[in-house]
Amino acid sequence: MFSRPSSSLYRGAAQGRYVCQACLRDVRVRRQLVANAQCLQLRSRSLQTTTTAEEVTPYRKQLKDEAKKKKLEGGPKASKKKSKTKDPRLEKWELTVGIEIHAELNTARKLFSSAATSSSDAPNTHVAVFDVAFPGTQPHFQRETLIPALRAAIALNCIIQPKSSFDRKHYFYQDQPAGYQITQYYEPFAKDGHITLFDHDGIAPEDGKSITIGIKQIQMEQDTAKTIQRPPSTHLLDFNRVSHPLIEVITLPHIHHPSTAAACVRKIQAILKTIDAVTAGMELGGLRADVNVSVRERHNTTGTGPDNSYYGVTGLGQRTEIKNLSSFKAVEDAIIAERDRQIDVLEAGGIIEGETRGWTLGSKETRKLRGKEGEIDYRYMPDPDLGPVIVGDDVVQALRDTLPELPDDIASKLVSSVKYGLTMKDAKTMVALDDGERLDYYLDVVQLLHKDLENDTALQGSIGRVAGNWVLHELGGLFTTSEEGWTDTKVMSQNLTSIISQLLRRQITGRTAKLLIATIFHGDQRTVNQIIEEENMTLRPMSREDYLATAKALLSENPDVVQAIKEKGQHGKIMFLVGQMVRRSEEGTVEAKTAESILKELLEIPRDE
Structure with missing residues (x-):
């Protein structure tokens, strides 16, 4: 702690x-x-x-x-x-x-x-x-x-x-x-x-x-x-x-x-x-x-x-x-x-x-x-009107003992602790933002996620990193776009915890998670579960055959992109194709990682690249 x-x-x-x-x-x-x-x-x-x-x-x-x-x-x-x-x-x-x-x-x-x-x-x-x-x-x-x-x-x-x-x-x-x-x-x-x-x-x-x-x-x-x-x-x-x-x-x-x-x-x-x-x-x-x-x-x-x-x-x-x-x-x-x-x-x-x-x-x-x-x-x-200032050792020691953790110490814990696992860049940003309020919010989300996913041991190692990404980039991006100052009331930590938890459990897609956080940010008072149920956002994964059919259609429609990927080694363009697959499919049916894997398979690119 x-x-x-x-x-x-x-x-x-x-x-x-x-x-x-x-x-x-x-x-x-x-x-x-x-x-x-x-x-x-x-x-x-x-x-x-x-x-x-x-x-x-x-x-x-x-x-x-x-x-x-x-x-x-x-x-x-x-x-x-x-x-x-x-x-x-x-x-x-x-x-x-x-x-x-x-x-x-x-x-x-x-x-x-x-x-x-x-x-x-x-x-x-x-x-x-x-x-x-x-x-x-x-x-x-x-x-x-x-x-x-x-x-x-x-x-x-x-x-x-x-x-x-x-x-x-x-x-x-x-x-x-x-x-x-x-x-x-x-x-x-x-x-x-x-x-x-x-x-x-x-x-x-x-x-x-x-x-x-x-x-x-x-x-x-x-x-x-x-x-x-x-x-x-x-x-x-x-x-x-x-x-x-x-x-x-x-x-x-x-x-x-x-x-x-x-x-x-x-x-x-x-x-x-x-x-x-x-x-x-x-x-x-x-x-x-x-x-x-x-x-x-x-x-x-x-x-x-x-x-x-x-x-x-x-x-x-x-x-x-x-x-x-x-x-x-x-x-x-x-x-x-x-x-x-x-x-x-x-x-x-x-x-x-x-x-x-x-x-x-x-x-x-x-x-x-x-x-x-x-x-x-x-x-x-x-100054002839002011006497000397005398400071006792007991005062200094009491302040030293109660001094809050310094930014370097906090950032090091966020990086080295398995519970958090942030990059140093994200850790420094988290510590510096909003007079520590963003950090407090992040710590609260991580604690709630660990409690919610305590029986899913395979997910424990990714909680801190994923939560950091959502607090800094996804939620932070919404504040930047709206030009509003930070507050933890726009998206309560419990709501963000619910979104991330369901994403990690593969109950919703990444795109659905982004739609959910934006919906709540802009004032929807329903709970996360209510929105998912009423808007039919639960993940309904496509079959492998559907993934292959959609991917093949995309590759045939984008020969220039295929050429850039295969002949020029511009593998970053694969994510453009992933985005296209998500957009042309029904909401809640395409998972980005699965789509990327299928596209790499068709393009004959090793999956670890």
Whole structure:
């Protein structure tokens, strides 16, 4: 059994449920907000304006629009072909990448106030006076926000520091009302971790079967306000997000390939979501990544620029930082673009400037945002209003003992266990989908099938694999086509169990099973057995003579297909003929495997091919 505690238990027991009582109800606070906005020269008509679909383009819509744009420009085939062509300059130049991942913690309250955390409620409805830097207010560290942060650090193999402290990082920007961000610079709560990526995680082939990426530290910090732009010059601020607890995961610069960088972010997100440390991933804006990119000539240990060391790794080229990447594809594409830009500059005899750069989805190159700030520019100083955070060994051990199984462990069980027997690809997909809800559904179906077929020992070994195919591909395909989000109520696990059980027992055909699941998915309230009986769907297998007659007729009608199969070895076309046999026969009479076997016999093709 999987020891995977539910997210609701963690949210309720470990973090608590607290209702915000400090929202902006005081007229004086509202006036102060307006005054602050004017000082920042924000032409905002209202700080209490709700967001509409016209103001913000959803990220998924951005992806769809970008896909359409690429298709019009030449289609995905052209881009794929181009990406497979290796740049010969990479034989000379080596890429190095370090990543900083900012993730919103799954907590009920903000980091330094009792206001409720919220990402979807109306703007400025969950804001305490401290969140907007009202004069005289002070931070009060909410201890329960540390629990998901500690779970994240343990899952990423970090050493928990018994004492940590908060610092002020000074900068002036409209989304940071205090003029500084509270973070952990000098004494973070976790250090010296690592994460191991495997080939099935999507790392670059050059990295072999696996690669271990060091994690320098993990620190807690407060989030900033959300800025909503209204061109040409209006900016609206939503302070709901201010002081939402974040963790920043800082990797060492151990990454040398763009696809490995994307795989690293993807895996860290999967781990954080599995242990219920975060509320959402990149697709909903709950996780963002900054990447530090540098290049140097291979085998050069002296570096190619003045800043040839970062995170304790020496001999590196001058790095630039690309901020606020909001998808795995953006991570990979931005690194490729910045790598190529730096190589162009160096080969032209120029030097790389230390700077912060930006990236827009669908762009071909990064753009300069500002000169790179250093530690001295931020004027880091210990926060005088916050004391140290002390974490006892008993707390760490209790969290370690109750930590849910990590994605790698779950996937390995799904692959190695006779009960499940999934491929690694299907296992990884099952674990990653729908915040674990798809996995829970699959486990339920497998358990019900084993109980239903406990007397059919010959079928036990195929239950997990067949159930995985139906949950991921057949049922998953229906959700994709309908563009609906996952829910286990469209096709209850008991209904899918009944369909698969009857298919394995050869009481219905595969085509009938697909019709059944589609019928139930689209709202038919009858039971599976009722539908089969009332629609006369029970398997009525044809005789061998009928199979042979139908197959011979098909072969005579499709001489081109027969020629392609026999003379060109295109044996995949046999399945086209199988489909034709199923379609032209009465529902519930043709089994695909039997039809394939008969066709191979007539075509004189060995059955094991």
